[in-house]
Amino acid sequence: MTRGVLVIAGIIALSGCVQxxxxxxxxxxxxxxxGESLDKPVQASEFAxxxxxxxxxxxFSGRLRLHTGDKVDHFLLLFDELGLIRPEAPxxxxxxxxxxxxxxxxxxxxxxxxxxxxxxxxxxxxxxxTGRVWAEDDDAGWTRAGLPxxxxxxxxxxxxxxLMTFLFRDSGEVSEVAFQITxxxxxxxxxxxxxxxxxEYVPGNVDGADETIATVxxxxxSRIPTRPLSAMAELYPGAKSSAFGSVDEIDPSTMxxxxxxxxxxxxxxxxxTPYGLYPYCDEMAVPSYSTAKSVVAxxxxxxxxxxxxxxxxxxxxxxxxxxxxxWEDVTIEHALDMTTGHFDLPDMHGDxxxxxxxxxxxxxxxxKIDTACKAFPRKADPGTHLSYHTWDTYLAGVAMxxxxxxxxxxxxxxxxxxxVDMLWEPLGLSRMAAExxxxxxxxxxxxxxxxxxxxxxxxxxxxxxxxPLDGRLDNEPVLDRRLFDAIKxxxxxxxxxxAELETIRYNNGFRSFDVSSYLGCDEPAWVxxxxxxxxxxxxxxxxxxxxxxxxDGDRYRYLSAVRESHRLRPMCS
Numbered sequence: 001m002t003r004g005v006l007v008i009a010g011i012i013a014l015s016g017c018v019q020x021x022x023x024x025x026x027x028x029x030x031x032x033x034x035g036e037s038l039d040k041p042v043q044a045s046e047f048a049x050x051x052x053x054x055x056x057x058x059x060f061s062g063r064l065r066l067h068t069g070d071k072v073d074h075f076l077l078l079f080d081e082l083g084l085i086r087p088e089a090p091x092x093x094x095x096x097x098x099x100x101x102x103x104x105x106x107x108x109x110x111x112x113x114x115x116x117x118x119x120x121x122x123x124x125x126x127x128x129x130t131g132r133v134w135a136e137d138d139d140a141g142w143t144r145a146g147l148p149x150x151x152x153x154x155x156x157x158x159x160x161x162x163l164m165t166f167l168f169r170d171s172g173e174v175s176e177v178a179f180q181i182t183x184x185x186x187x188x189x190x191x192x193x194x195x196x197x198x199x200e201y202v203p204g205n206v207d208g209a210d211e212t213i214a215t216v217x218x219x220x221x222s223r224i225p226t227r228p229l230s231a232m233a234e235l236y237p238g239a240k241s242s243a244f245g246s247v248d249e250i251d252p253s254t255m256x257x258x259x260x261x262x263x264x265x266x267x268x269x270x271x272x273t274p275y276g277l278y279p280y281c282d283e284m285a286v287p288s289y290s291t292a293k294s295v296v297a298x299x300x301x302x303x304x305x306x307x308x309x310x311x312x313x314x315x316x317x318x319x320x321x322x323x324x325x326x327w328e329d330v331t332i333e334h335a336l337d338m339t340t341g342h343f344d345l346p347d348m349h350g351d352x353x354x355x356x357x358x359x360x361x362x363x364x365x366x367x368k369i370d371t372a373c374k375a376f377p378r379k380a381d382p383g384t385h386l387s388y389h390t391w392d393t394y395l396a397g398v399a400m401x402x403x404x405x406x407x408x409x410x411x412x413x414x415x416x417x418x419x420v421d422m423l424w425e426p427l428g429l430s431r432m433a434a435e436x437x438x439x440x441x442x443x444x445x446x447x448x449x450x451x452x453x454x455x456x457x458x459x460x461x462x463x464x465x466x467x468p469l470d471g472r473l474d475n476e477p478v479l480d481r482r483l484f485d486a487i488k489x490x491x492x493x494x495x496x497x498x499a500e501l502e503t504i505r506y507n508n509g510f511r512s513f514d515v516s517s518y519l520g521c522d523e524p525a526w527v528x529x530x531x532x533x534x535x536x537x538x539x540x541x542x543x544x545x546x547x548x549x550x551x552d553g554d555r556y557r558y559l560s561a562v563r564e565s566h567r568l569r570p571m572c573s
Contacts, residue, residue: 025136025138026046027042027178029140029142032176032178032196033167033175033176035176038073038074038180038194038195039073039194040074041074041180042194044163044182044275044276044277045276045277046165047178047180047279048279049134050136053134054134056134057135057143057170058142058168058169058170059133059143059170060102060103060143061102061103061104061203061206062102062172062203062204063100063101063200063202063204064098064100064200064201065099065199065201065202066095066099066199067197067198068094071094072193072195073194074192074193074195075191075193076191077191078190079189079190079191080189081187081189082188082189089122090122091121091123092123093191095179095197096117096120096121096151097119097120100128102206103209103212104133105216107134108130108132109130109132111129111130111147112206114127114129114430114431114432115432115435115453116152116437118440121154123151123153124151124153124154125151125152125153126149126150127150127152127432128147128148129148129283129285131148131164131280131283132145133145134146139167141169142167142168142175143167143168143169144166144167145166146165146279146280147164147165148163148278148280148284149161150162152287155362155440157289157450157451157532158184158185158186158187158188158189158287159184159185159286159287160181160184160185160186160191161181161184161185161278161284162179162182162183163179163278163279164178164179166199171203172201173201176198177197179193179195179197180194180275181193181194182274183256183278185287185534185536185551185552186534187534187554190552192274219428219429219430222428223428223457224264224266224457224464225266226266226268227265227266227267228268228270229241229244229269231267236568240564241267243560243561244269245258246258246558250549250551250557251555252272253272254535254555255553256284256286256551256552257271257286257549257550258547258551259459259460259547259548259549260546260565261463261547262545262565262568262569266457266460268456271284282455282456282457283455284456285454286455286456287452287532287536288450288452288532288536289532289533289534290449290530290531290533290536291531291532291536292447292450293393293448293450294510294530295452295462295530296419296446296451297336297393297396297397297509298336298483298487298509299419299423300419300448301332301333301396301400301480301483301508301509302471302479302480302483302484302508303419303422304400304414304418305482306477306480307418311332312331312336312480313332314331314332314399315327315330315331316331316332316335316340316399319332319398319402320373320395320399320402322369322370322373323372324373326341326377326378327340327342327373329381331382332399332403333508334383335392335393335395335399336392336396336508336509337497337506338387338392338393339382339383339387339497340389340392341378341379341383341384341385342378342379342387343376343377343379343380343385343389344377346385348386348387348499352390357391359371360372360390364443365441368445369395369398371391372395372398376389384497385497386506388506391449394445394448396448397414397415397445397447398445400418401414401445401446404417415436415446415448422478427461427462427465427473428461429461429462430454430457432453432458433454435453437450437451438451450533456548456550459548460546462538463540463546463548466546467528467541467546468544482494486507486508487508487510487512487528488512488528489514489526494507495512496508496512499511501513504529510530512529513526514526515559515571518563519563519566520572521573522572523572523573525542525571525573527539527542527562534552534554535552535553535555536549536550537558539558541562541565543571544569545568545569547562547565
């Protein structure tokens, strides 16, 4: 289809309505149906209902295809630290194939797939959130839809959030689709992109629609109710909500979102972009990076050990044939702790920053396992030296997969069968969280050490599970208690090794940070910390509160939030 050639019966007859466009919408009926261009981003509010919006007369059910092969109208590179934009690697400024089914429930526009969706695009995978459907007086009887989406970097975790909007009718008529990307969580690559794309809408019944709708509705009902951080003082007099944005420590422009949990309240930030507030903040897709080391690999081993006692002590060489000499006494728990004794540089983060690691991060299973098993010599006894190796976490995931397959058959998968089935679903995490980055080959091995895509409610539920719920569901433990208690520093003989500071320990995929000296406590006060590349923090405090932020400014500062939480509810024993 040529861009802008649409079957729009009756538009000319309704020209009086078309000309009367006083709503102030930049993405007006005329713009979306006249084959124009979107050569710069507009205010984010253009992609959501305006005041006075009402239910639409049409309902969306069917397949939406976009002609993404067309050149986008606008691409502005803002930051490219790694020099990714280069002639020999084109395509970064284009969208991947878009051909998806959607269903409508009330005013929700629900994608049948959320993603990240694997495809052949050299750079991007698509992530789709739940949008809205509505009508406005100036749209001449058309129904309008808005959709949050994101581009996620192929094989990596960088996430660039965008918005789409279009008009449609039950008959299958559809306008062009306006889109823009102006918000990202990516340390090394940032850009603006916008355009109008020709579209096709094929209405019809969608297989599995009822089940998908039920899943989405159940998730939304289970979400922890949110309140704006600005309203915190109404419930906690004297509370300084600004402490929970780390505004004195982190550039606010690098923040995607943040929040604070206390009692049954989830106080949340707005999701700011250079073009106003992101209107689907609850649906904003954010990356996990190394927080997955904690909640995928860490919880995975705790679940495996609870099902099969002794699994944590199983030897890598027995489970991963590629790991030969020097691995006979290295256990899965050693790999999760990153204390395999295999390293090159003695500094904790030295090896991770070396050029040799590119084969691991960019390769499929063979390259990843070769790095993990063969790239670094044996220099210490297992359990005695901490070297931060994402490939060690990947190795732990491979060993857990093989351990489980020996007991449940060749199709067993530690992420799907343990993490999702036994934990994500009971916790009520989103469909988005139920997908993880996997290798592109036939192995489809979960990355384990990064690769989750989360909503902020997912982060809040995971923090609540670690903190107030203390690793229990319906007051029953689901994780191995020794491994779980160790991350909360309740096992004196298993505190983990010293990490970045003397007061920080790394154990079972988690950091624990003793903040007693900062708070004036006489006894240790351990904060459990999940940390991710670029500036991601989830801090679960011993007073059953939690603070998190998702940013890309490469800053890891949260003591102001810890101090304010302590002031509201003392952490000293």
